[in-house]
Amino acid sequence: MSPDLASERRARIGILISGRGSNMVALADAVRDERIPNAEIAIVISDQPNAAGLAKAAERGIETLVIERGVRRRAEHDREIVAALSAKNVDLVCLAGYLRILSPEFVAAYRGRILNIHPSLLPAFPGLEAQRQALEYGVRMSGCTVHLVDETLDGGPVIAQRTVPIRETDTVESLSARILAEEHKLYPEAVSAVLAQVAIKA
Ligand code: GRF
Numbered sequence: 517m518s519p520d521l522a523s524e525r526r527a528r529i530g531i532l533i534s535g536r537g538s539n540m541v542a543l544a545d546a547v548r549d550e551r552i553p554n555a556e557i558a559i560v561i562s563d564q565p566n567a568a569g570l571a572k573a574a575e576r577g578i579e580t581l582v583i584e585r586g587v588r589r590r591a592e593h594d595r596e597i598v599a600a601l602s603a604k605n606v607d608l609v610c611l612a613g614y615l616r617i618l619s620p621e622f623v624a625a626y627r628g629r630i631l632n633i634h635p636s637l638l639p640a641f642p643g644l645e646a647q648r649q650a651l652e653y654g655v656r657m658s659g660c661t662v663h664l665v666d667e668t669l670d671g672g673p674v675i676a677q678r679t680v681p682i683r684e685t686d687t688v689e690s691l692s693a694r695i696l697a698e699e700h701k702l703y704p705e706a707v708s709a710v711l712a713q714v715a716i717k718a
Contacts, residue, residue, distance in 0.1 A: 525718060527711045528558035530606035532597070532614040537569015538696065539612035539633055539703050544576050546704030555711060558604040561597060563616060579604075585616075594622040601626070607716055610707060611665060620667050629714060630665035633703045635695045637661060637677055642670035647692045656682055658691065660699045662706035676706040 529547070531540045540560060546552045560573040560580045573580045581600055585593040598621070601609060611632040623630065636646035638661040641653070650658040659679040666672040678698045682691060 524716050527555040527607045527714070527716050528605050529555055529608050529610055529707070530558055530601045530604060531560045531573075531610045531612050533560060533562045533567055533569040533612050534564050534615040535567050535569060535613050537567060537572050537612065539699055540569050540610075541572050541576075542700035542703055543610060543612065543707060544573065544578060546707070548576075551704050552708045552711065555707075558606050559600065561600060563593070563614070569613070590616070591619045591621055594619040598622055598625045608707070608711060608714060609665075610703070612703070617669055618665060618667070623665060623667050628664060631662055631675065631703075631707065631710065632665050632670070632672075633699050633706075634661050634663065634670050635692065635699065637679065638663060638670055638674060645688075647695060648688045650682065651686060651688060651691060658682055658695065660695050660702055662703055675710060676702055678702045 529543065531543060533540050543552070544557050547555050547557055557578050560569065560578050562570050562582050563585055565582045565584060570580050583593065583596050583600065607629065609626050609630040611630065618630070634646060636650055637659045641649040647658065657679050659677055661674055662676045663674045664672040680695050680698055
């Protein structure tokens with residue numbers, strides 16, 4: 517990190533989840549251990565009130581917020597999320613199992629500062645059940661990808677990837693577990709690398 521950045525305030529990360537939240541936990545633990553240096557988790561937002569990740573964040577003393585979509589249009593839902601992130605002065609948004617496509621307005625508000633993690637080697641197998649897609653296609657190698665988020669599903673420039681070989685005996689569950697273990701290492705590394713580049717405004 518440059519001496520300039522070291523003297524500035526800590527980078528504030530906002531995390532969006534919809535479910536289990538294991539990648540959110542991996543990021544929170546990396547911030548705590550300073551494997552992601554000079555950063556804090558400003559807020560964890562879920563669109564699902566029953567997301568298991570909410571309790572995991574709260575246990576770690578992280579502020580949580582539920583913002584449900586309800587019957588609203590996507591742009592309206594996203595406007596409320598962007599307002600909540602802005603209110604917490606978030607510098608970097610990390611999607612961690614957030615099961616919605618962001619509106620163009622959301623992407624524009626944080627362009628170049630939204631990351632996602634996906635359980636395949638993008639651009640192969642975007643969308644849901646990427647591990648099942650990889651097994652059904654018969655590829656011998658899959659993995660995970662951290663990418664910048666744009667308006668498309670699992671699109672946007674790739675930041676980092678890690679490969680996971682597929683075994684003859686793999687099931688969706690066994691492959692998903694091995695990929696997830698790599699996700700938990702890759703996401704903190706990628707966030708750390710991105711934060712070293714992102715300007716943190718005082
Ligand atoms: C992960 O496999 C991630 O790559 C994908 O959704 C899953 C979320 O898991 N986008 P978790 O909620 O982080 O445990």
